[in-house]
Amino acid sequence: MMRRLFWRIFAAFWVATVALLVATAWMSSSSFETEKIPGFEITRLQAALDHNLSRVARGLRRDGIDKLGPVIRQGDDIGHFRTYIFDEQLQEMLGRPVPDEVLRAVTTVRQREPLESDRVRAREVRDASGRILAVATALEGSFLSRLVSRRPGTFWTSIAVGALISALVSALLAFYVAAPLQRVRSQARRFAQGDLDARVGRLRFGRTTEMTALAHEFDHMAERVKALVDSHRRLVRDVSHELRSPLARLRVALELARDGDATQIGGSLDRIELESDRLEAMLAQSLELSRLETAEPEPTQIIALDELLDDVVTNAGYEAAPQQRTVVLERSESIAMQGWTEPLYSAVENIIRNALTYTAPGSEVRVRLQRGDDGRSAVLEVLDHGPGVAADDLERIFTPFYRTDDARTRSSGGTGLGLAIAQRAVMRHGGNVVASNHDAGGLLIRVTLPLRQTVMD
């Protein structure tokens, strides 16, 4: 493939440069024939023809036709300048056929009229014996044969050298274009075959702006896809791992119910129901998390954050009431922002429910919503009265299924996905979530959402 691309580009360059070479030769020769020498009334061709004429005239005067004839005949074979000699009756003295154009020119000269022809020059000459002869020199042959035969050795050599140089340059150019393309292409293929670590990296050849940009774009895409695939793989692995715990409990409860007495069966059935609910919640939340990581962009809506918060607080507070846990909405400003209702609702709900899970029984969870100091963001703070989180774990509580040792042994009943979902949802809105331990105890979760829309994909 690399070969084919290389040869195609090479051929294109080469043919183009050789054509250019021939065109240049043609143009120079055409100017030779048609352009007047600056300051003179004749073209270079006419000057050359005149020069030839005077050489012949000199020869005739000195040596006569008998001596000059063979020399002129010889010249027929190699040159494209052909010289004819006429006697008084306008007979060609060497007995060669004469083109009409030349005959016309000689006749014109004989009649002392101005000569118009571009490619024929003629004059009268007195030879050694005193006869008045006419001499004409013409540029003959087709354009191409003239081009080729003008200076045969030089022409072919220069074309050959030119073609060679242009072949070298073309090869270099072709390689310059083909090599980086080939590199990008081979990495794309590796990537397609499942090697998610395939990257173009720094190009060694052909580091043009466009090629480098293409390489960067590819690497960026590969990075993004790999991150996405990795996070999905991890999620699938973690989910299947996490599903085992409720399944294990479910199985034991099933066995207990199998041969138990009435009270044992009742307890076991409750347990089976609880574990089934957990399995269901875990699956639903895994799907939600996965959707948040890849979902295609939907149109945003204007969301009244304070109303959304009111909803969540009312619902969550109602459910937590039996455990003597309460949610207090300490402050709520009227703030509206562009966003997606469902993910945002889910983020706020997960954070508040998480706080309610860990706050001590009988205590309250405090919630505040206000504008940020810069006025361009909304800040939501949720503070519980729970045990807080070890400093080392503060960032990790947002990773899926991460549970502090404390949460693990307490079997708090969460799916381990709530905060991860909240974080992903907030990040999609261009915001961030930070957890910290409050000075007075308890975990404080602060969500910052930009009001000017800068949605990240």
Added chain:
Amino acid sequence: MLGSMTAPQILLADDDMELAYLLRDFLDRDGFKVHLAHDAGQALAAIQARPFDALVLDVMMPGRSGLDVLRELRRTSQMPVLMLTALGEDIDRIIGLELGADDYIPKPCNPRELAARLRAVLRRARGEGNETLTDLANGPIRLQAASRSATMSGAPLTLTATEFDLLAMLLRETGKVVSKEHISQSVLGRPLGPFDRSIDVHVSNLRRKLGMAADGESPITTIHRTGYQMRRLDDAV
């Protein structure tokens, strides 16, 4: 309950407390007396505090893992250990067996299966089902049935119950090839599963403990794709 006097004392170490309580309910009803530990530290402390007939050990525990407990335990004790391993974590399983666990059961497990394997492990530890066992010898290897002990060139061998049964079986069949299926059935009390490397790991542990025979080769030869064979050894000391 009549059996409570003789009920085997089991220590169950698992960080999933809800599961541990359920398993305790189940195993108690099945005739075991189950004590609980929720992490590596509690498990090791409990073992030091009093003897147990067997340990059921969850490999995946936060902090120090079940494998750490096993490593620590095997320095001093050959008590039967049954590991609970996560499905697909073959490495844990192999390392566990190499560290001297008697058997494993993948989680989530069927609790009846757990009880059955637990009973098999306990039977082995007590030497039940081996009442017909007589003293056996093959060259420098000697096995005393009454004390359930074995020596190599006079030096005592520290064997787990599983390794002892494995050695006894190979000695009985000295010179013959014994298939892995047969070993699994008669030593572990269960059929050999697909991709099950338990027997290989147990044999490799036993080999390590036996050391080399006088000719510089292991007394146990591997018969590729078939099983294992105890070579007939000379009486040289």
